Each structure stands twice: as structure tokens, then as C-alpha cells.
Amino acid sequence: MTLSRREILKMYGLGSLGLAASPTLVSFSKTQKMSTRSIPSSGEQLPIIGVGTWQTFDVGDSAKDLVILRQVLDEMKKFGGKVIDSSPMYGSSEAVVGNLTHDPEFESSFFYATKVWTSGRAAGIDQMNASFKKMQRTTMDLMQIHNLVDWQTHVKTLKKWKEEGKIRYWGLTHYLDSAHETLEKIILQEKPDFVQFNYSIRSRNAEKSLFETCQRNKTATIINQPYESGRLFGLVKGKNLPDWCKAYEINSWAQYFLKFIVSHEAVNCVIPGTSKPHHAIDNMGAGLGSLPDAKGREKMYTHLKSL
Structure with missing residues (x-):
């Protein structure tokens, strides 16, 4: 029998709760905790389910939407999820993340990742500094080169910033199978801490060699496009x-x-996007319990x- 997301909430005794009375992890599961995987370059443990902000967090100053998105992050936190992935490409998403997490008792619960998405050294530095300001961070957990745009230039800046402690990790991203070969070449050459790419139950090109390259070179993986844009x-x-x-x-x-995705041993984290608290609960539930x-x-x- 297939359960809808609302039926899942009912199964855990949460179906009668409205949006304002957001379900809690204690209600959902009193014993299970989200699985984690080790970041190869440091040994730090990272929970296997996070959240992406493309489209879903691009809500500007909408008070109604901000309340709902705060509940999305509340649910992720209660489950032990940490990774919030954004980009200057995603409209107001970076600023929304910054506004929602600007709370001393809340902001330290997350692993903040964003990207540089422009050409040229100076332009890249300006854009990344703007991202720090929007997300209200003094240190960024992960800065990534978005879709490999001018990666040869930005990698120099990111390595320097990591040495200086401005960022904790650096990485690369793409969302197409056609970029996997290039990602592998850069991994071999530059040894990034992270690489983010597409992988799903039907889109398995990364299994050919990209996952193995990441493992051999101690590069952590973040997976995008887990639902193939909803298809x-x-x-x-x-x-x-x-x-x-x-x-x-x-x-x-x-x-x-x-669970198909995170059951691959080379996957560190997958970042499904959502703007709905009950979907966040469902997504985070994939990080609990046994894996195939x-x-x-x-x-x-x-x-x-x-x-």
C-alpha cells in the first residue's frame, strides 16, 4: 500500500495538526536518528538528507512564505538534517536563508553551502562576499563553483580562502551527465573537498566512474536532481x-x-528541495532506518x- 505524505503524518499521529502546529521529531520518532556519512577530507559527520533552495526559497519578503519556510527548517533540524544548499542564481534564496536562520540558537544547527556563479576573479570575490552578507555568515561551510563557470579562476580563490579560514570546504557543481567526465578530471587535478552532481534511480551515469573517482580522491558528494525535477x-x-x-x-x-540514492556508499548527502513542512518531514524520514x-x-x- 502506498501512503500519501498526509497519510504518513496521520500514521505518526500528526494528521490533525495544522500548519501553525508543526509536527516535531519527538512525535515522529522517539528512537531513530538520521544516518550520517563522513566527509573524507576531514572526518566530519554529515547527515545524509539536506535541503535545496532552488525556486522553493525564492520568496523575497513574503511574510506568509517565510513562516512556512521557517517550519521547513525547523523540521529538518528536529530530524538532525543540516545541509542547506543555495546559490546567487536562486533569486532571493540566499537572503531568505540568512533571514530565517539569523538566531544564535538556530544558525549553528546547519551546514551552509552556496556557490559562485560568474566569470573573473574580482567579480567572483564580489559575488561570494555578497553571498556571505545575504546569508549572514562570517564563515561559509562550503563554497562551490556553480556549473563549473570559470572554475580555473575561482579554484585559486577558494583554496586561498580555505587556508585563511573564510570557508571550511570548497567544491564544484553541475547537474548534467555530460559534465561528469569534466568533473572527474578536475577532481583528479585539484582534489576538491566536495562535488555536487545529478544522480537518481533512473539517472545513474555517475555509477560508471564518477562515484569511484570521488571515493579514490577523498571527495565528498552532494546529490542534486533526486526527483528528476518531479518527473x-x-x-x-x-x-x-x-x-x-x-x-x-x-x-x-x-x-x-x-533511499535508493543514499544507499549508495559514495553518497554523503542528497538535497531535495521543498517549501512544504509535511514534505520536509517525508524527505527527512528517508534518512532514518535501514537502507537497501x-x-x-x-x-x-x-x-x-x-x-
Whole structure:
């Protein structure tokens, strides 16, 4: 039987709660904690489910939307999720993240990641400093070169900033299979702390060699496009989860797709985007409980392919 996200909340006794009375982790699970993976370059533990801010956090000064997004971050925090990924490309998202987390007791709960998305050394420095200001950070956890734009220039700045302590980690990002080969070459040459790229249950190009390259060179991975821009949900609309999903504590199709991703040992974190607290609860639930083994992963892939 497939459960909707609202039915999941009901299953945990949360279905009657309105938006203003946001569910808590204590209500959802009193014993389970989100799984973590080690960042290879430091050994720091990073929770396997985070949140992306593309489109979903681009709400400007809308008071109504800001209240809802604060609840999204509240739920992530309660589950132990940490990574918030943004970019100057994402409209007002960086400033929204800064506004929502500007609280001494709240801001230290997260791992802040953003990007540089321009050409030229001076322009890159100006844009990154603007991101620090918008996100209200004195130190950025992770600064990434967005879609490899002028990466040869920016990598020099990022390495220097890491040495100076202005950023803790640096990395690269892309969202297309066609960029994977280039990402591998840069990993071999520059040894970034992180690389962010696309991977999903149907889009598995990274399994050919990119994951192995990351592991061999101690590069952590962040996964984008986990739902293929929502297309995966179209494939399973009206379809029931197979009974064997219970063995992996999968209660929704969102968890099905996310658990497939994080069950790959080379994945450090996946960043599904959402602007809805009940979706955040569902997404974070994928970081709890058991994960499929290699045989289970292929079973999941085969089943989806048959629908």
C-alpha cells in the first residue's frame, strides 16, 4: 500500500495538526536518528538528507512564505538534517536563508553551502562576499563553483580562502551527465573537498566512474536532481508501493527515491528541495532506518522500470 505524505503524518499521529502546529521529531520518532556519512577530507559527520533552495526559497519578503519556510527548517533540524544548499542564481534564496536562520540558537544547527556563479576573479570575490552578507555568515561551510563557470579562476580563490579560514570546504557543481567526465578530471587535478552532481534511480551515469573517482580522491558528494525535477512522481502517480518496501522502512515514493540514492556508499548527502513542512518531514524520514543493499537497490530499479 502506498501512503500519501498526509497519510504518513496521520500514521505518526500528526494528521490533525495544522500548519501553525508543526509536527516535531519527538512525535515522529522517539528512537531513530538520521544516518550520517563522513566527509573524507576531514572526518566530519554529515547527515545524509539536506535541503535545496532552488525556486522553493525564492520568496523575497513574503511574510506568509517565510513562516512556512521557517517550519521547513525547523523540521529538518528536529530530524538532525543540516545541509542547506543555495546559490546567487536562486533569486532571493540566499537572503531568505540568512533571514530565517539569523538566531544564535538556530544558525549553528546547519551546514551552509552556496556557490559562485560568474566569470573573473574580482567579480567572483564580489559575488561570494555578497553571498556571505545575504546569508549572514562570517564563515561559509562550503563554497562551490556553480556549473563549473570559470572554475580555473575561482579554484585559486577558494583554496586561498580555505587556508585563511573564510570557508571550511570548497567544491564544484553541475547537474548534467555530460559534465561528469569534466568533473572527474578536475577532481583528479585539484582534489576538491566536495562535488555536487545529478544522480537518481533512473539517472545513474555517475555509477560508471564518477562515484569511484570521488571515493579514490577523498571527495565528498552532494546529490542534486533526486526527483528528476518531479518527473519521477509522474511515473508512480496512483501506483502502490510494493510490500517488500517495508523491509527498508520506505513509506512513500519520495522515500523510495531518496533511499535508493543514499544507499549508495559514495553518497554523503542528497538535497531535495521543498517549501512544504509535511514534505520536509517525508524527505527527512528517508534518512532514518535501514537502507537497501546492492540486491535491494536493483530490485527497486527493476520495479520502477516495470511501471
